Amino acid sequence: MSKIGVFICHCGENIAAKVDCTRVAEVLGDHPGVGASVEYKYFCSDPGQESVKRAIRENNLTGVVVAACSPRMHEATFRKACAEAGLNPYMCEIANIREQCSWVHNDGEQATDKAIDIIRSMVEKVKRNNMLQPIEVPVTRRALVIGGGIAGIQAALDIANAGQEVVLVEREPSLGGHMAQLSETFPTLDCSQCIMTPRMVEASQHPKIRLLTYAEVEHVDGYIGNFKVKVRMKARYVNKDTCTGCGECITKCPQKKLSSEFDCGIGKRTAIYTPFAQAVPNKPVIDKDNCTYFKNGKCKVCVKSCPLDCIDFEMQDEFIDLEIGAIVVATGFQVQNNAVYGEYGYGKYADVINGLQFERLASASGPTSGKILRPSDGKEPENIVFIQCAGSRDPSKGVKYCSKICCMYTAKHAMLYAHKVHGGKSNIFYMDIRAAGKGYDEFTRRAIEEDEAGYVRGRVSKVWQENGKLMVRGADTLLGRPVEVAADMVVLATAMVPQPDAKDFAKVVGIGYDEYGFFNEAHLKLRPVESSTAGIYLAGACQSPKDIPDSVAQASASASKVLALFSKEKLEREPVIAVNNEATCAGCWGCVLACPYNAIEKKDILDRSGKVIKRVASVNPGLCQGCGTCVTFCRSNSIDLAGFTEKQIFAEVMGL
Amino acid sequence: MSEQFEPEIVAFVCTYCTYAGADLAGTSRLKYAPNVRIIRLPCTGRISPMFILKALQKGADGVLISGCHPGDCHFTHGNYHARRRWMVFRALLNFIGIPPERIKYSWISAAEGLKFADLINSITEDIRKLGPFEQYDKLIAETEAQASL
Numbered sequence: 128m129s130k131i132g133v134f135i136c137h138c139g140e141n142i143a144a145k146v147d148c149t150r151v152a153e154v155l156g157d158h159p160g161v162g163a164s165v166e167y168k169y170f171c172s173d174p175g176q177e178s179v180k181r182a183i184r185e186n187n188l189t190g191v192v193v194a195a196c197s198p199r200m201h202e203a204t205f206r207k208a209c210a211e212a213g214l215n216p217y218m219c220e221i222a223n224i225r226e227q228c229s230w231v232h233n234d235g236e237q238a239t240d241k242a243i244d245i246i247r248s249m250v251e252k253v254k255r256n257n258m259l260q261p262i263e264v265p266v267t268r269r270a271l272v273i274g275g276g277i278a279g280i281q282a283a284l285d286i287a288n289a290g291q292e293v294v295l296v297e298r299e300p301s302l303g304g305h306m307a308q309l310s311e312t313f314p315t316l317d318c319s320q321c322i323m324t325p326r327m328v329e330a331s332q333h334p335k336i337r338l339l340t341y342a343e344v345e346h347v348d349g350y351i352g353n354f355k356v357k358v359r360m361k362a363r364y365v366n367k368d369t370c371t372g373c374g375e376c377i378t379k380c381p382q383k384k385l386s387s388e389f390d391c392g393i394g395k396r397t398a399i400y401t402p403f404a405q406a407v408p409n410k411p412v413i414d415k416d417n418c419t420y421f422k423n424g425k426c427k428v429c430v431k432s433c434p435l436d437c438i439d440f441e442m443q444d445e446f447i448d449l450e451i452g453a454i455v456v457a458t459g460f461q462v463q464n465n466a467v468y469g470e471y472g473y474g475k476y477a478d479v480i481n482g483l484q485f486e487r488l489a490s491a492s493g494p495t496s497g498k499i500l501r502p503s504d505g506k507e508p509e510n511i512v513f514i515q516c517a518g519s520r521d522p523s524k525g526v527k528y529c530s531k532i533c534c535m536y537t538a539k540h541a542m543l544y545a546h547k548v549h550g551g552k553s554n555i556f557y558m559d560i561r562a563a564g565k566g567y568d569e570f571t572r573r574a575i576e577e578d579e580a581g582y583v584r585g586r587v588s589k590v591w592q593e594n595g596k597l598m599v600r601g602a603d604t605l606l607g608r609p610v611e612v613a614a615d616m617v618v619l620a621t622a623m624v625p626q627p628d629a630k631d632f633a634k635v636v637g638i639g640y641d642e643y644g645f646f647n648e649a650h651l652k653l654r655p656v657e658s659s660t661a662g663i664y665l666a667g668a669c670q671s672p673k674d675i676p677d678s679v680a681q682a683s684a685s686a687s688k689v690l691a692l693f694s695k696e697k698l699e700r701e702p703v704i705a706v707n708n709e710a711t712c713a714g715c716w717g718c719v720l721a722c723p724y725n726a727i728e729k730k731d732i733l734d735r736s737g738k739v740i741k742r743v744a745s746v747n748p749g750l751c752q753g754c755g756t757c758v759t760f761c762r763s764n765s766i767d768l769a770g771f772t773e774k775q776i777f778a779e780v781m782g783l
Numbered sequence: 784m785s786e787q788f789e790p791e792i793v794a795f796v797c798t799y800c801t802y803a804g805a806d807l808a809g810t811s812r813l814k815y816a817p818n819v820r821i822i823r824l825p826c827t828g829r830i831s832p833m834f835i836l837k838a839l840q841k842g843a844d845g846v847l848i849s850g851c852h853p854g855d856c857h858f859t860h861g862n863y864h865a866r867r868r869w870m871v872f873r874a875l876l877n878f879i880g881i882p883p884e885r886i887k888y889s890w891i892s893a894a895e896g897l898k899f900a901d902l903i904n905s906i907t908e909d910i911r912k913l914g915p916f917e918q919y920d921k922l923i924a925e926t927e928a929q930a931s932l
Contacts, residue, residue, distance in 0.1 A: 197806045198823070199798075226809025227821055231900070237817040244820055639859065647859070659859050703825065721828070723859040754858035755829030759868065771824055773831070780793060780837045783820050 129254045130162030132188040133246060134179055136170040136195035138225055143168075145229040145238040151194070154243050160254055162186045171201050179205065180212035188214065190253035194222040194246045215258035217702065217770065222249040244783050251782030255775045259702035264749045266352035267452035268292065268693045273344055273636075276304020277323065277675055278667025278682040279457035280330045285686030286455075287335035291693050294449055295330060296358055297340045301406035302327045304459055305668075308389060310489035310497070312675060313539045314570035320405060320492060327407040341412055345446070347454070347636050350726075350749035351662030352698050354451040362442040364413035365399070370437040372409040376429035377401070385417050387494075391484040393502050394494030399429050399438075404492060413438075453662050453689040456636060456646060457682060458629070460668040463518040463526065463622040471517065471619060472590045477503040478597055479590060481517075481621040482536055489543045499547050501616055507548055508615030512599045513537045514587050515557040518622030526622045526643070531672040533620035534561045538571040540618060541580035554581045554612050556601050564674070583610060590617055623672040637725045638663055646670050656685040660724060661750055664688050703753035703770040705746045712743040712765040718757035719744065726750035727757060790844035790910040792819045795834055797827045797862070800851035800892050807896030815900040816907035819847065826850065828861025832872045835886060840919055845885045845910035849902075852890040862890070880918055885910065 133155045137143035148166040156164035163186045169175050170193060182188065191214065193205045198221035206216035224242040232238040268291055272283040275297030283295045301307075307327070309319035331338050339358060346357040365376075380397035387396040389403050396402075398418040399411050419426035420440060430438045462483050465473035473479045478501050480488075491497040501508050515537050519530040534557070541553045560582070562568040574580040587601035596613040603610045625644030626632070633640045638658040639647035646669050649657040656664050664685035667678040692698065705718075709732065719727045730745035744766065746757075755768040767773060796802050802823050808815065824830060827850030835846045848869065856862040869888050876883045887906045891899050 197809070199803065199806060223806075223821075226806040228817075230809040230812055231815055232817045233814055234817065241817050241820070248820065248822070649859075650857075721864060723861070752858060754826040754861045755824065756826065756858065756861045756864050759829060759831045759864070768825070768829060771829060773833075776822065776824070776834060777837055779822050780834065780841055783791075783793065783838075783841065783843075 129160040129190060130186060130188050131160055131190040131192060131250050131253055132179070132182050132186060133161055133164040133250060134170050134182070134191065134193045134195075135164070135166040135224075135246070136175070136193065137166065137168045138195060139168065142195070142225050142229040145232060145235050146224060146242045147235065147239045150239055151242050151246065155246055155250065158247060158250060161250060162188055170195055171204055176204070176208040179208050183209065183212040183214050189218065190214075190256060191219040192222050192246060192249045192253055193219065194224045194242065194249075196225040197221070197223045197227070217259040218253065218256050220249050220253050220256070222246040248779045248782035251778040252775045255772065255778050257769065257772075259769055262700045262702050262704065262748045264350075264352050264698040264700065266692060266696060266698050267354075267450050269294065269449070269451055270453045270455060270689050270693075271296065271344075271354070271356055271449065271451040272455045272457060274304065274457035274459055274667070274669070275299070275302035275330075275340065276457060276459045276667060276678075277306040277326070278459070278678040279304070279455070280326050281679045281682035282455045282457060282666050282686045282689075283330055283336055284326070284333065285683050286689050287333045289686075289690050290335065291690065292335055292337070294337045294339060294451070296342050296344055297338075298343045299402060300341045300363070300412045301402050301408070302330060302338070302340065303403070303407070305483070306675060307403065307405070308391070308483060308486055308490070310486045310491070310493070311539065311543060313535045314564070314566040316539070316542070318491070320490070324405045324407070327405070331407045338408070339447070340408060342447075344632075344635065350747050352452050352692070352749060354454060354662065356449040356451050356454075358447045358449060360445040360447060362415075362444050363410070364415070364438060364440055364442050365411050366437040366439055367408060367410045369435050370410045371435065372401075372411075373434065374411075375432045375434065376438065377411055379428050379432040381426065381428055382417060382419055385414065390487045390494050391481070393480070393484050393487055453664065453692050454636065455664045455666055455682070455685045455689060456638065456658065456669055457666040458626055458632060458669040460623045460672065461626055463524075463624045465517060465619050465621055467524050468517060468619070470589050471514065471587065471617070472592070472597075473619060476590070476592055476597060476617075477501075478508075478615065479617045479619065481619045482533065482540065483621070485540050485618045489540070489547070497547070499544055506615070508551065509548075510552045510612070510614045511544055511554075511616045511618060512587075512597070512612055512614040513540060513553060513555040513618045513620060515555060515620040517619035518624075519620075520558065526624065528643070528672065529561060530623040531561070532623065532674045534559075535564070535567055535570065535674065537618075537620045538562070538574040538580065542574050542578045545578035545580070552581070554583055554614070556583050556585055556587050558584070558586070564676070585610070623668060625669070629669065636660075636663060639723075656681055656688060661752070662692065698749075700748070701753070703768065704748050704751040705753070705755065705757050705766050705768050707744050707746055708765040708767070709743045709745070711763050713763045714742045714744065715762055716744065717760040717762055718766055721756045721760040723754070723756070724750050724752055726752070788911055788914060790818055790907060790915070791842060792845040792847060792906065792910060793838040793843045794819050794821045794847040794849065795824060795827070795830045796821055796848075797850040797857075798823050798825055799857040800855065800890070801849040801899065803893035804891040804895045804899045807893065808899045809896075811896045813896060813900040815903040818907045818910075819903050826856065826858045826861035827865035828856075828858065830865055830868075832868065832875075835872070839881065839885070839916060840923070844913070844916040845887065845906060847887045847889070847902075847906055849889045849891050852892055855892060882913065884913060885916060
């Protein structure tokens, strides 16, 4: 038999001025199952809380309804007080008679009637409350960082420097990501590799970081604090334990004309290669698809040239199983394929290149050793046209968003060009200049005022070749007239788009993605570094286009989230989660479809001999966030939501 | 009829958006009609059509469902599930003889206290115009009469 205590708070005059608390206490005192019904000026005060605790002990109350302000204010306060009096805290509920009653109604009588309804409804709910226990989830203190660009490296270093173990997985043969490809970085023009490579080395030598390059995450299972991850170590065909990175094999490899991915196709590499000179680890891999031996069964020049017998053509992919507590996804971006703009001639004219290719031309470690030279004939261009928003902000090409970094890097490109090619003329076609950021607008002003970048506001309609020049036709919308420029080179400020396999990868890891394939954060404003799956965090351009400072900031933020999770051995969570009745579950998996968190698993029910007799839904308490969408989906009424059960809600309705 | 009809309305709202919006209406001391009783749920995705029928059975003249705006759901897409369910359920309401105008569906964010107050006033007026909901009274009476035979 229930003995519910009803505590009606005056909140000074806030409630009592409109609601006749004495009448409310009388009416509720006569309600079946109510063991005590009292009013007081301020129940949230210390004496108020003490009186609640005393009433619980003296009357052996089985539940408590505090009729006061919003539960968003003091639910925690009164649940704590109940716990201190020996009552399960989840047997306490708040009836909101201030924000949703006394403050919003003029008529005292009507407000009093409404208050009675609200409290009675809550009393009926509490009668059916269950004694819930907070959920404890053990936490494996080891983080997995996926992606070895600047965001992944930053997150890994931050976590490792705090003393926690990190596994850093990179799918390319070397750490570095896109930042390693850049020439100089805005707004300070410091050399990208000069600031990047020390970080790469630090990450590779850190005692708390286990570095897995040329590796891909194959499978992720489990939940916050307890992920099980399978990583595929792709065969390098070079024993990386014995290889010293002397580079003999690379020099001798006869296959020298392969297009270098790192140089974005404007440089060449060999079949056994490291992506770039400062690669970490500085140990080569064999490109199986283009290696003469793998193609023809003959060659083995690398085997002969290797002084330490490191080449092994028999090597197979290996799999590593990891136990992980938290995951940081930092898989980065790619640049859009500009071939979508047929009118700009990308892919047709060798001297129409994208921004990342220009970075390689301008980089001291690039194929031209930092000289700006035309890919077609190796001549220095006297006139360059830059086209901004080549892809971004163009819904017809599927990219509605602003890529955020192009205004800045185009200004930087114009500056680098002015510094490297004296007397060179640059024209930049732009829609808007978006230079929001510390020192950013000053930087674009510098490009215009000191380095004489010619900004033309308008779009380019066509690029074609004529007499060895690239003719660029566009509009100057400020002057309201068409413009034609004869250029030696055209650089497209290409859109940043998600990795080609981002959506598949999101499904492997179990996180959400947006219409483009960028990974979804749990809340755009308030939880921007958490994914929608507990224990998985996001860093860098895999979430949205970002520049280096933003990527680094987000990486550090996700590292701090990981460290907060690792600060305790066990994770304690509110027990408002879905609970399945396995006896009635029919295994229709409607709940699996409904769940936004992948929290519902399929569980085998075995008989004594170990035979599967039934498969039912099983809610993972580590993943369930307690929205209750699955409950409404359940056809056999098997799933219920602790704290908001069907019984409780029906009782609330009937109590009104 | 001298005294005007005071409808009883039950609102099923999510705690993250509309309940917080109702709280904001309170803290802003906005005044609105006292006819609505709120049932707080974690998410509109939790709202079963049975809740609505139960409220009508209990004697409510109207029901309000309100949650986060599309795209704002704390649980990423519970409100979309609720919306889809409502689209299907509305068709069923016609079939079982409940005027769908008695069930209101809206989005109210935690910042929209004023919108909440306006909504409560307008739906109270709407339901008042529709008059008391009596279809179930007859149904319940008939069922009871048959049971007594």
